[in-house]
Amino acid sequence: MTSFTAACIQLRSGKTISDNADAAESLIRAATKDGAQFVQTPEMSNVLVRSRQELQERISDAEDDLFLKRARALAADLGIYLHLGSLAVLAGNGKIANRAFLIEPDGNILAVYDKIHMFDVDLPNGESWRESATYEPGTQTVIADLPFAKVGMAVCYDIRFPAIFRTQARVGAQVLTAPAAFTRQTGEAHWHVLQRARAIENGAFVISAAQGGTHEDGRETYGHSLIVDPWGSVIAELDHDEPGYVLAEIDTEAVAKARQRIPAIANERGFSCTLREPAGEMPA
Template sequence: MSSFRAAAIQMRSGVDPQRNAADLAGYVAEAVSKGAIYVQTPEMTGALQRDRKALADVLRAEEDDIIVRTASELAAEHGIHLHIGSTAIAREDGKIANRAFLFGPDGKIITRYDKIHMFDVDLDNGESWRESAVYAPGSDSVVAALPFARLGLAICYDVRFPQLFRAQAVAGASVLTAPAAFTRQTGEAHWHILQRARAIENGAFVISAAQGGVHEDGRETFGHSIIVAPWGEILAEAGHADPAVIVADIDPSLSAAARSKVPNLKNARPFGLVIQSDDGQSERQSAAS
């Protein structure tokens, strides 16, 4: 597959989807001016809103969502593949999806992905999050077969589950993604390590657009949108938390080269798990997925 230029847009989404949609249009135009034909935005592009009632007030079904509509128009206007890292969508069953969208150059939706792993954590500074109290998790991983590469979709906390990315790589994805709204605390500790690890262990590019800075709802996100090569080199990074557009040239053949040097995807073997106690007793289990 041919090389292409990718862009990751770093945003500081507020609570108003209309204002965020207007900002999105400007960032996409900047990415296109830099030669990008694949453009990715962060998790929760449409709004970052901790207050559940306020979120419910701006929540819309997919066909009525302003970010979905704006992204479709922008993809068609610029003739690009536009990947909305995610936005909150009202599902038909009354629940909420943290949903990614990938639009083609004709403005049509190629595929969707609902975040599988919910960010339910309690951090050292008293910061606590319960995504499962608001969002319904997805159940299917998604790989999009695009003209220039197979692209694996994921969202933020998914990056901590390497088996998800391994399955996408085995399915032929040479580009993996993890658009995010990482907290500042977890980002400072783990962001770069996780991004580079997913690239190295899968011999794949990783593109992760991020939210950054202090948001209207009071949260603080890490920023540092990043594009990593299959050998682990950082090709581009926003080295801060301010809004930005970063770009890098992606050559899928470098993924094949990395996988031929270290063919761990092919060399993987099934295994069981034995728990051995000091009294000589043992218990055999299936390996964790």
């Protein structure tokens, strides 16, 4: 089996986990009815709360998370692979994990990934983010071996760090993922080019569900959930920031063809870097 139908679910998650689970379930059921076999939700599907204290009060350990429990039951009910782009769950050390889950059609959890790169930035419009103050970063990249594809797992800001995706591609990943809650400002500037670049340089599909719109905690996210093919073409996009879903047919034979046409992974070589500094002052 080399082909399957993938769906991106676009959400506008708020502060109440049960409400977010209701919204996600409705869209997941609709996408599955349209033929989706692999369904992905965005980063922080279960809750978006900017206040660290309030977030900790609302979430729980993974095994007790309401969103995850409902997602596992839903995957089993629909018989789909369900990729929760990430959930906020307690990490057990005073911090929180930004954790992705890939659930099998029987409801069991096949793979878990903790976001590695923390979004610690000061944006020109005055927005300031310090994810490292709240979240415990992961240390290991993860690939899930599904019947129709090997799927690499990543989250949002990871998309700006190509080494994760190249490492996954080197060991066989045909589908790369970057479910996100991109800010509107960075999304407008970089969302599409980053997704397409990761697809092109690795000859892989990229599937990235997104949060979109103005959220209950005041943040604005970009939306534009999309799927990119191994040649860098956007083959499906939800071209707005409203909740919804988008589907595309994924044929992994296209990965082999792209990597044969441009064998960047096979041609890659190791190298060193030398910094040359002037021996003295430049002549006047």
